[in-house]
Amino acid sequence: MSNDRYNPREAEPRWQRLWDEQGIFTTANADPRPKYYVLEMFPYPSGRIHMGHVRNYTMGDVVARYKRARGFSVLHPMGWDAFGMPAENAAMANRVHPKAWTYDNIAAMKKQLQSMGLSLDWKREIATCDPAYYKHQQRMFLDFLKAGLVERKQSKVNWDPVDQTVLANEQVIDGRGWRSGAPVESRELTQWFFKISRFSEDLLAALDGLERWPDKVRTMQRNWIGRSEGLLVRFALDTATTPNGEGELEIFTTRPDTLFGARFMALSPDHPLAAAAAKNNPALQAFIAECQRTGTAQELIDTAEKQGFDTGIRAVHPFDPSWTLPVYVANFILMDYGTGAIFGCPAHDQRDLDFVNKYGLGNTPVVCPEGQDPASFVITDVAYDGDGRLINSRFLDGMTIAAAKEEVAVRLERATLGNRAVAQRQVNFRLRDWGISRQRYWGCPIPIIHCEVCGVVPVPAKDLPVRLPDDIEFDRPGNPLDRHPTWKHVACPQCGGKARRETDTMDTFVDSSWYFARFTDPWNAEAPTDPAAANAWLPVDQYIGGIEHAILHLLYSRFFTRAMKVAGHVGIDEPFAGLFTQGMVVHETYRKADGSFASPAEVTIEADGEARRATLLIDGEPVEIGSIEKMSKSKRNTVDPDDIIASYGADTARWFMLSDSPPDRDVIWTEDGVQGAWRFVQRVWRLVATAAPHLPAPGTPMTANGHIGAKALRMIAHRTLADVSDALERLRFNTAIAKLYTFVGTLQEVVNDPIRHIETDPVYAAAAREAFEILVRLVAPMMPHLAEECWGALGQTGLVSQAPWPTVEPDLLVEDTMTLPVQVNGKKRADISVPRAARNSEIETAVLALDAVKRALDGKPPRKVIIVPQRIVNVVG
RNA sequence: GCGGACGUGGCGAAACUGGUAGACGCAAGGGACUUAAAAUCCCUCGAUGGCAACGUCGUGCGGGUUCGAGUCCCGCCGUCCGCACCA
Numbered sequence: 001m002s003n004d005r006y007n008p009r010e011a012e013p014r015w016q017r018l019w020d021e022q023g024i025f026t027t028a029n030a031d032p033r034p035k036y037y038v039l040e041m042f043p044y045p046s047g048r049i050h051m052g053h054v055r056n057y058t059m060g061d062v063v064a065r066y067k068r069a070r071g072f073s074v075l076h077p078m079g080w081d082a083f084g085m086p087a088e089n090a091a092m093a094n095r096v097h098p099k100a101w102t103y104d105n106i107a108a109m110k111k112q113l114q115s116m117g118l119s120l121d122w123k124r125e126i127a128t129c130d131p132a133y134y135k136h137q138q139r140m141f142l143d144f145l146k147a148g149l150v151e152r153k154q155s156k157v158n159w160d161p162v163d164q165t166v167l168a169n170e171q172v173i174d175g176r177g178w179r180s181g182a183p184v185e186s187r188e189l190t191q192w193f194f195k196i197s198r199f200s201e202d203l204l205a206a207l208d209g210l211e212r213w214p215d216k217v218r219t220m221q222r223n224w225i226g227r228s229e230g231l232l233v234r235f236a237l238d239t240a241t242t243p244n245g246e247g248e249l250e251i252f253t254t255r256p257d258t259l260f261g262a263r264f265m266a267l268s269p270d271h272p273l274a275a276a277a278a279k280n281n282p283a284l285q286a287f288i289a290e291c292q293r294t295g296t297a298q299e300l301i302d303t304a305e306k307q308g309f310d311t312g313i314r315a316v317h318p319f320d321p322s323w324t325l326p327v328y329v330a331n332f333i334l335m336d337y338g339t340g341a342i343f344g345c346p347a348h349d350q351r352d353l354d355f356v357n358k359y360g361l362g363n364t365p366v367v368c369p370e371g372q373d374p375a376s377f378v379i380t381d382v383a384y385d386g387d388g389r390l391i392n393s394r395f396l397d398g399m400t401i402a403a404a405k406e407e408v409a410v411r412l413e414r415a416t417l418g419n420r421a422v423a424q425r426q427v428n429f430r431l432r433d434w435g436i437s438r439q440r441y442w443g444c445p446i447p448i449i450h451c452e453v454c455g456v457v458p459v460p461a462k463d464l465p466v467r468l469p470d471d472i473e474f475d476r477p478g479n480p481l482d483r484h485p486t487w488k489h490v491a492c493p494q495c496g497g498k499a500r501r502e503t504d505t506m507d508t509f510v511d512s513s514w515y516f517a518r519f520t521d522p523w524n525a526e527a528p529t530d531p532a533a534a535n536a537w538l539p540v541d542q543y544i545g546g547i548e549h550a551i552l553h554l555l556y557s558r559f560f561t562r563a564m565k566v567a568g569h570v571g572i573d574e575p576f577a578g579l580f581t582q583g584m585v586v587h588e589t590y591r592k593a594d595g596s597f598a599s600p601a602e603v604t605i606e607a608d609g610e611a612r613r614a615t616l617l618i619d620g621e622p623v624e625i626g627s628i629e630k631m632s633k634s635k636r637n638t639v640d641p642d643d644i645i646a647s648y649g650a651d652t653a654r655w656f657m658l659s660d661s662p663p664d665r666d667v668i669w670t671e672d673g674v675q676g677a678w679r680f681v682q683r684v685w686r687l688v689a690t691a692a693p694h695l696p697a698p699g700t701p702m703t704a705n706g707h708i709g710a711k712a713l714r715m716i717a718h719r720t721l722a723d724v725s726d727a728l729e730r731l732r733f734n735t736a737i738a739k740l741y742t743f744v745g746t747l748q749e750v751v752n753d754p755i756r757h758i759e760t761d762p763v764y765a766a767a768a769r770e771a772f773e774i775l776v777r778l779v780a781p782m783m784p785h786l787a788e789e790c791w792g793a794l795g796q797t798g799l800v801s802q803a804p805w806p807t808v809e810p811d812l813l814v815e816d817t818m819t820l821p822v823q824v825n826g827k828k829r830a831d832i833s834v835p836r837a838a839r840n841s842e843i844e845t846a847v848l849a850l851d852a853v854k855r856a857l858d859g860k861p862p863r864k865v866i867i868v869p870q871r872i873v874n875v876v877g
Numbered sequence: 878g879c880g881g882a883c884g885u886g887g888c889g890a891a892a893c894u895g896g897u898a899g900a901c902g903c904a905a906g907g908g909a910c911u912u913a914a915a916a917u918c919c920c921u922c923g924a925u926g927g928c929a930a931c932g933u934c935g936u937g938c939g940g941g942u943u944c945g946a947g948u949c950c951c952g953c954c955g956u957c958c959g960c961a962c963c964a
Contacts, residue, residue, distance in 0.1 A: 005916095219881060220959060228963075253964060266964090306962080332962045342964045350878075351962055430963055550959080612904095660889050660902065668889065672903055679916095680902090686917085726893090735891070738901035745901095752918080821897040826945040828897050866944055872896045876944045 006685035008649025031073035041545030045105040065781035069805040082129035128511035135465030136528035143567035159187040164478035212578035226430025230254035252338030257404035260393035261366035270335035443505030451492035451499040513560035589626035597636040651783035658733040710767035718812035824856040
């Protein structure tokens, strides 16, 4: 019996060094074996990894190691999402250069990742802030510009007047800038846009083909893209009432069936007709200004009352020239959806109903639910948007909604106003173009020059990359590029005249929209990709990351891949064939008497029977054990991966991250759980070290047939092998681990009592060797260091990281006798053991002879006996 | 408001396409070893009745389909997530 403990502190760095020296995780593009590309979302170099990274990268590493053992040429790279605001904030706070800060962080985090024992190909490492990377991004910007996929236009943005920059919607909290706390203004700025909406239809349709994506993510993207079919309808205007004799107003509707329920028209405050009407109407001007001031804050939008202002303009109903409708400007109409104008049908739209109830415009129900008497169907406070038949609608009466929509469309397509059809079918999308301009220093420069004579001029390809200047000042808010003394001044590439550089940089989501493609040929100095290499590796077979990127990053990447295809850099549409979104790492919180939080490292927990009590280590002050929350600095409930790896080793951390909870759900980090994983590490080592001296040499042939004990052991080993393989294929790490616990329990029995068995019985010992070798190889993807150590102890000279996955012998999965549960009337009463080959009639006789069955049947004859092969017997009495 | 997911012991959870509910882990309790502790090993562990054999109940609640439902269907309740004035 070996009493030596396994010491990960000594063993883990030793194996990491050896793997590195032998370069066994380096991947060659020329490898002829079938490919497998596994990728985890690359980290932002904040300076330290957190437990979420440990979980994410462990999962990817298990897949990589498993697929490698299965004979695939595995691409498993890592890089850094290295541009972004935190580097600039650090520069402002600590007077460090963003570049130095970023590269220091990269070095620190790389060391941490390496201590996890990840099987990464570090030769392909990239950082998005490297000019060798962003050079190609700039080139693609120009490619896209040429292909008509980039546009420069005015748009409304969230402007932080203190930091003097545009903020993304998610950076605006309660109407204030997340950093400065200043009220955010709505500004019109000229911005660069990627025309993602060009691909709306395709991005939506292709979701159906992404079968290895979570339904949840696909649903979220579907909703985000937001396709709706409707009708563009041109209403004639009474020119006597319009400011400049305007003759028509175009609206978009998805409910043309409710046209006879119309009570008013409404314009967005940003609509040109609203502006025209306001020109000589100060009250309307004031109303519009008030609407625009409300801005983008969600809370305000939620609580804002529906408000409108009658412009005095009158529109004519398309089916009845004598029927006119008032045209309002209303605060709830968005300019950038549809045409920025609607017709209001209050009976069947809650917003319109709220509106008319405020202004006393009344309503007419035009859709009556089935089974309701139309005569008594009245709408007061709740609009009806369900199914039904048309009423109060002249020629549409009695039709279904679908039929009425079609009838209206057909009639209005035929009708004319001016010389054009009154209506036209249109598909609308919620998805807007992607504004990528940021007034920031630490980002990829947009390769454009503005010339006073030539206008907007692309930077010539030979002048790429447009490098960020290093000599910048962060003493003031705003964009340092814009106030740099020399950088932006440049000669126009076309006329040679005075010109200035674009000082905006790209949204950092652009950087992460193509890194997965760059990994396929990261050394390429000439082009973003080698299309041959990219097409060979892509799509990523398994992408793993957090659900928080369900829309933005994943949608942008899908767009970017299509745009890269247009520009000839790749030949595919979809970047990620398989997507897995892992859950968060959560931990209890500890609250001190003064309301502040204590960190797990500062408290000690005592179990007092059923109850648990927490006290501060430093002075024994009791602390309250609070709710379980996502690990965060503010709640101070974080656990530092460095500490865990230093005291337990990477294998323990990896194992714990995978056990207990299903990988897509949150996992609760507990000290007890880590202890359990640690115990298991030691247990495996003890078992292997104890058994190894008694096992025959590696490669001893198997002659187990006929040997009861050896056959049984082999069957368990192969059953475990089959189950674990299946679980890993489906990323069910927690169930794979449960099977391994059970298997180790079995091997414990083998070693415990009948240890003489292994020593004296060569057939049994050979089976035990096989079982141990299977165990070590099954454990290897999850605990690679321990597995190497055990592999050596078993007398193997190679690396288990390079050993092939064991092969299942199908014969060993088939039981000779099977134990069937026996039910009477659906309730389990007994078990019965029958030979595998038993006929149903034999089983039935044996079952009916059971005491428990007779008792349950109370002496009566059975009405029916159902035998489900291999599964169950149910006697119906 | 719209959309989606989920609800199983003290806790995290398992249960393939309807077929033994609670595998495995954690916690808890008991035992062995030890002067003692740690470590390790063994046993018990859904509720309830019974000395026991054994029985009854049990997968959020109420119905239904089925020989058989955690799983399928209908209606509720609750939790979480996403989107949100999208016409």
